Each structure stands twice: as structure tokens, then as C-alpha cells.
Amino acid sequence: SQQGEEDPQALSIQEGENATMNCSYKTSINNLQWYRQNSGRGLVHLILIRSNEREKHSGRLRVTLDTSKKSSSLLITASRAADTASYFCATKNGANSKLTFGKGITLSVRP
Amino acid sequence: GAVVSQHPSWVICKSGTSVKIECRSLDFQATTMFWYRQFPKQSLMLMATSNEGSKATYEQGVEKDKFLINHASLTLSTLTVTSAHPEDSSFYICSAETSLVYNEQFFGPGTRLTVL
Numbered sequence: 481s482q483q484g485e486e487d488p489q490a491l492s493i494q495e496g497e498n499a500t501m502n503c504s505y506k507t508s509i510n511n512l513q514w515y516r517q518n519s520g521r522g523l524v525h526l527i528l529i530r531s532n533e534r535e536k537h538s539g540r541l542r543v544t545l546d547t548s549k550k551s552s553s554l555l556i557t558a559s560r561a562a563d564t565a566s567y568f569c570a571t572k573n574g575a576n577s578k579l580t581f582g583k584g585i586t587l588s589v590r591p
Numbered sequence: 592g593a594v595v596s597q598h599p600s601w602v603i604c605k606s607g608t609s610v611k612i613e614c615r616s617l618d619f620q621a622t623t624m625f626w627y628r629q630f631p632k633q634s635l636m637l638m639a640t641s642n643e644g645s646k647a648t649y650e651q652g653v654e655k656d657k658f659l660i661n662h663a664s665l666t667l668s669t670l671t672v673t674s675a676h677p678e679d680s681s682f683y684i685c686s687a688e689t690s691l692v693y694n695e696q697f698f699g700p701g702t703r704l705t706v707l
Contacts, residue, residue, distance in 0.1 A: 513695075522595075522684055523635070523698040568634060579625075579686075579696060581634045 486569055492588040499556040501585045503569030504549075510572045512545055513579070514554045517566045526554075526567075561591040594618055595687050597699035604675055605707055611671045612702045614685030620665035621687035625696065626658075629682040641668050675706040 486503045493499050503512070511530045515523040529536045529545045529552065536543045542555040556563055566586050570579040594617040604610050614624060623642050627635040639660050641647040647660035659671040668687075672679055682703055686696040 515698075520682075520701070520703070522597075522700040523686075525695055525697070528695065578637060578640065580637075583634045 486582045486585045488585060490586045493559055495559060495561055495589055495591050497559055499559050499587055501554045501567055502551060503582055504551045505571050506550065507573060510574050512552050513570045514543060515568045515570060559589045561589050563587060564589045593697045595697045595699040597685055597702050599702060600700060601703040603705045603707065606676050607674055609671055609673045610675055610704060611669055612683055614668045614699050616666045616687040619689045622690050623688045624662060624668040625686045626660060626670050627684045629684060635684060677706045680704055680706045
């Protein structure tokens with residue numbers, strides 16, 4: 481079953497704007513990861529945040545994690561047309577190595 | 592580093608035939624490999640987890656006799672879709688995990704299977 485639930489499911493913004501995507505999950509986690517998928521391609525790992533971390537940065541990406549609310553957000557600053565893709569959050573539970581993916585968010589960045 | 596390849600990238604076959612998809616970790620040894628299926632505009636659904644030299648662990652609802660997984664070495668896993676039917680048409684993605692990189696799975700580019 482799907483653990484992560486992202487919202488919004490589709491997001492369209494203008495180049496240069498910030499894009500914020502949210503993910504909620506239901507069970508306790510070991511870590512939460514965000515991936516990007518360009519149409520018809522495999523997944524690219526963006527960032528991992530552990531359950532004891534609250535915020536993490538990587539370039540134009542900022543991820544937050546609120547374990548009390550069981551939610552995470554991915555912020556892409558100064559978006560570019562090349563950021564157009566689907567974004568998935570995925571959770572990992574404890575010693576179990578399985579990644580459980582959310583339904584994904586389709587981000588469109590208009591040039 | 593940490594590149595995973597899949598072959599073929601796309602395949603079209605007739606109903607009733609079997610199709611084999613290869614997943615290779617090119618520059619690292621994968622302790623575990625995973626096979627996912629993704630239908631259009633949907634998320635990835637884990638089909639099975641495989642470790643080298645042992646039987647794959649299938650997720651609930653995935654037929655092990657239909658989706659045969661062989662993990663013959665630390666760099667190669669294969670998924671064979673036996674007696675494929677149109678409903679098996681999907682995007683199949685593998686990923687590989689290494690103990691050297693904490694908790695990160697490296698994904699292959701996917702294989703588009705179309706069953707006529």
C-alpha cells in the first residue's frame with residue numbers, strides 16, 4: 481500500500497518561482513527520501529532526511545521533516561524549466577530495506 | 592559512480608511469449624536489488640526484493656511463477672515475465688542497493704514492456 485501521499489498532485493509555476501511539495505505518511509519511519517523522475521525515465525535520488533533530522537539543504541533543494549505530523553516538504557527555489565518532472569517521496573521503515581513510494585507530484589515549470 | 596543499467600530499454604512482444612529484463616550495477620556490487628512496476632501516471636509499486644544467491648521475496652499480490660527473478664551475481668538480476676499478456680504492459684524499473692552508501696537505492700532507467 482502507498483505510505484506517502486504527496487500534495488498537490490500537480491503543480492504549475494513560472495520559471496524563477498519557488499515550488500513547494502508536501503508529503504504525508506502514516507507509520508514511523510527510519511528516513512524519508514525524495515526522488516525525481518523525468519517522463520519515461522528512471523528515478524534520480526534527490527535528498528534523504530533521517531528521522532532525527534528536521535531540515536536539510538542540497539543546492540536549490542530544501543527538505544523539512546516533521547515526525548510529529550508525519551509530514552515532509554520539498555522546496556525547490558528559483559525553479560527552472562529543467563525542473564519539470566514528477567517528484568516522489570519515499571519512506572523507509574526501520575531495518576526493513578523496502579522503499580514505499582507516494583503517488584507523486586507532477587511539476588511543470590513554464591519558461 | 593553508482594550506475595545501474597537495464598536492458599532492453601523497451602520491448603514489444605506478442606501475448607503468450609516470455610520476456611527477460613536485465614538489471615546490472617555497473618560500478619558497484621549490489622547487496623540487494625529491487626524490481627518495481629509503474630503504470631502510466633502512477634507511482635512505483637514494489638514487486639520483489641532479491642539478494643544474490645537466494646530466492647526473491649515477492650510482495651503480496653505478485654505472482655512468483657509469472658515474474659521470475661534470478662539474482663545470479665552481485666551485479667546482475669533478471670526479471671522474466673512469463674506468458675506475458677496485455678495487462679502486463681508497464682514500465683519496469685530495477686534498483687540496486689549497496690552497503691557502502693547508507694540507505695540509498697540507485698535506479699535503472701527502466702524498461703517499457705508492451706504486450707500486443
